[in-house]
Amino acid sequence: MNLSAQLFTLIDFAPRLRRGLRSPAATIGASVLLIVIIVAAFAPWLAPSDPLRQDIALRLRPPGAGHWLGTDNLGRDILSRLIYGARPTLGIAALVMAAAAPIGLLIGIVAGYVGGWTERVLMRLTDIVLAFPQLVLALAFAGLLGAGTFNGALAVALTIWPSYARLARTETLSIRDSDYLAAARMLGIRSSRLLWGHVLPICLPFAHVRVALDMAATILSLSSLGFLGLGVQPPTPEWGAMVADGSKVIFDQWWVAAVPGAAILIICVAFNLLADGLRDLGDPRHG
């Protein structure tokens, strides 16, 4: 069986969806995420006005008709900025996961399968990175290498791969001496095809719970960078930076900071609910 067929059986959609609906947590989390993804995708059509258009005469308006969530200190419509802000928040977090998770899985699978000194060196490296203060290192990294989207994302990605390496190694060790792999080897499947085609699919069901959890943590880290001015740069709307804009007027115009922060909270709750639900649904291999 080739890799795409394996992935296809792994993601047999209909039974999974039915099973997923049995978990209220996963259902709620997934629904909220779906809404946010749709909003981000159709931002130009959904936003009532241009998120960058400033109107000093209309600055710091309270929520009401015309500007449903009020305006910020430059008179920009907060609802429009919120809608456009979903794009960097979701997009960059997804890119970070897409970069970090495969690297972590690769390191873990190689360490677990090869064993010996390779394993010791790789896992020692993993433990070292796990013992670091991840947010602090991400802040320092972004601060020293220059604020910006790419450096912020890279800083976060560099600190989250170790959990995937740990997970993949544990799973690989558990099947290294199994009949399943022995059979694959006997059929002449070797090296990278064995790892990608036969070991990786075993790790994926565990990895997707981890991805959902890490999406929440990554969004929090990225928005912290944004809040400190080290992430996405103005005038691009980003939820963390929007909270920072509102922090100067928090005592009088509370909505400027409250609204984007609430959006971060909601999307992180959704990812955590999804992760909880997926975990409760158990190991899909036996589902």
Place this chain on the structure above:
Amino acid sequence: MTMATQRLSTLFFRHAAPATLLRIAATSVLSLALTLAGLLAVTFAMSALSPIDPALQQVGDHASAATYAQARHALDLDAPLPERFVHYLDRLCHGDLGVSTATGQPVLGELREVFPATFELSTIALLLSAMAGVGLALLSARWPGSWIDSVIRIISLLGSSVPIFWLGLVALALFYAHWHWAGGPGRLDDAYEYTIDMPSGLVLVDSWHSGMPGAFASAVKHMLLPVLLLASYVLGSIARLTRTALLGELHQEYVTLARAKGAGSSWILLHHVLPNCAGPMLTVIALAYTNLLQGAVLTETVFARPGLGRYLTNALFYGDVPAILGATLVLGIAFILINGTTDMLVRLLDPRQR
């Protein structure tokens, strides 16, 4: 050895041979040293890769090429990288963390001034959240399936989802600006901020000893919000993980035996199960401590409290390379020490992990 210490050591170390204990301690120290070396390599690499030029910062862009070259030499920027790393380690060993480009003061001295405040804030928050978290976990293990489970689940869900910098702002807007229940930004009211000596750097201790009426109350009022904020931030994870450990232990056979011998549920929980969960609980609380230190960086910034966290965010704002590296290094070392000692203690405490 007196009776008491002998009893303590058999209680905790369960008759392990001294050689085993020594081996555990040695491997733990070795792995600690390796992690520390990794941290030093990372901070050095970050400073070497950084496009910020400290020499240019020092002399300004109108300086002649000769002055610039001299500054580069003085800052050890003209040597090859491996040599610079050795010099970096050598300076660290002598307590030289460089001079802050923003203030012109030695970074080590500045860090020494701000560290106690962060230690105070996060330690008080840890004590509060550990007591509340373990209490909640015990209640939910005593009555499994009750509403306490849902409370723990919700607190832990919110704790891992809320942007702490935003929660701080909302708390300030509500409890300080709107209801006047708590103190505002800063660590003291303005009347005390510039009149009280801070010999220890711990605001509660120093305001207590200042003898100024109302100073201590002011310090407490200003500490209320950030401490509660940080405590609630990790409370959920402490409660949830401790609960999992307690429930796992409740299924052991010795619990059934104790029950068969007529012990009550609460007695079993407090006298048999809780002590056996010491290892996992230690790990959970250490994890919370490291999370609190990171949370303190953003909390101090939002509440404008002097401390390591605000020092770091200020340094980031000014592009003050030595200060960024120094603060990162101190936080990193605190992390590694907390993780390392916990690992060692857990392995020493639990005979199954030797």
